[in-house]
Amino acid sequence: MAAVLESLARWAIPIGALVSGVQYSMYNVEGGHRAVLFDRARGVLPSVVGEGTHFLIPWWQRAIYFDVRTRPRNISTTTGSKDMQMISLTLRVLHRPDYERLPKIYQSLGTDYDDRVLPSIGNEVLKAVVAQFDAGELITQRELVSQRIREDLLKRASEFGLVLEDVSITHLTFGKEFTQAVEQKQIAQQEAERARFIVEKAEQEKLAAIIRAEGESTAADLISQSLQKAGLGLVELRRIDASKDIAATLASSGNVTWLPSGGSKAGGSSANYLLNL
Structure with missing residues (x-):
């Protein structure tokens, strides 16, 4: 037993060194x-x-x-546009290193290569591209601006062994003066639209009044022409109709008393009436 333990002790150190x-x-x-x-x-x-x-x-x-997994990074800068307006931009970049160039990246940049490269080239590209557009073009041509930034940034990143999976503008704001100018322009456009509506409404009302007056004038002319054609006969017919209406009203009233007006004559008779008050 002692021999076995002595043998194990003799081999323990070499085995331990080998395992280590x-x-x-x-x-x-x-x-x-x-x-x-x-x-x-x-x-x-x-x-x-x-x-x-x-x-x-x-x-x-x-x-x-x-x-080497794809990671996001935000790059922010404040720069001037072509018309000297101050613009604040935030760029979101999805990046990873080029696998085959990792030895060169480590030799020249170290393991924190993205912290060393992306902020500098991102600001450089953003300032260069934004300076080519007016403030209004940055709004109306945002896709073109984003495409130009993406192309230039891909080219610059490849020089350092970085691969950019996606580049997009996530935040774009203008200076206070430009923002106020845009708001005032929008207010002016709204007021102009309101004034145009009021003018069009007045014109429509004027046109309706003219058409209404022309219709009334035409109706008056037609009535006048009818009276001229019918002569006094039409007036007499209207008088007889009115008399019939009056007689019917009086006949149905209980407060009316009829009195004879005199003797009867051939071919007709007449009577007077009193109102019982």
């Missing part, structure tokens, strides 16, 4: 990440290590990890 060496010579690259190796003799190795478990020489080599 194997452990330190292994490294894992997580999903969505890449790694580059720094060698003490050769510097940063040109190859890129993908996901999974890999081996290196302990102490002699070291793994540097990069997150």
Whole structure:
């Protein structure tokens, strides 16, 4: 038993050293990440290590990890337009590093490459593009402005090994003076539309009055012509109709008493009436 324990003790140190060496010579690259190796003799190795478990020489080599997933970043700037209006813009960029260029990126920029590159080139491109448009064009041609910014920013980012998945303008505001001018212009346009409506309404009412007057004049002319054609006969007919209406009204009234007006004559008779008050 003692011999076995002595044998195990003799092998424990070499086995422990071997296990420790194997452990330190292994490294894992997580999903969505890449790694580059720094060698003490050769510097940063040109190859890129993908996901999974890999081996290196302990102490002699070291793994540097990069997150290569697409990440968002906002870039804000305040600059002047072509007509000297102050514009505030915020740009949203989805970016990732170019996998094959990670060794060069680490050598020139380090692991915080996006903090070093994106703010500077983003401000540069925004100022250059906005200066080509008037303030009004930035509103009416927003898609063209966004496209121009995207093209220029893609070109500049590729020089540093960055890939931009998407570039879009998320915020665009103007200076206080320009905003007030736009509001006053809108108010003036609304007042002009209101005045135009009032004028059109007055014209329609005037036209309606003219048409109404012409109709009344035509009706009066027709009545006059009818009277001229009918002569006194029409007037007499109207008088007889009125007399009939009066007689019918008096006959139906209970407060009317009829008295004879005299003797009867051939062919007719007449009577007087009194009102019983």
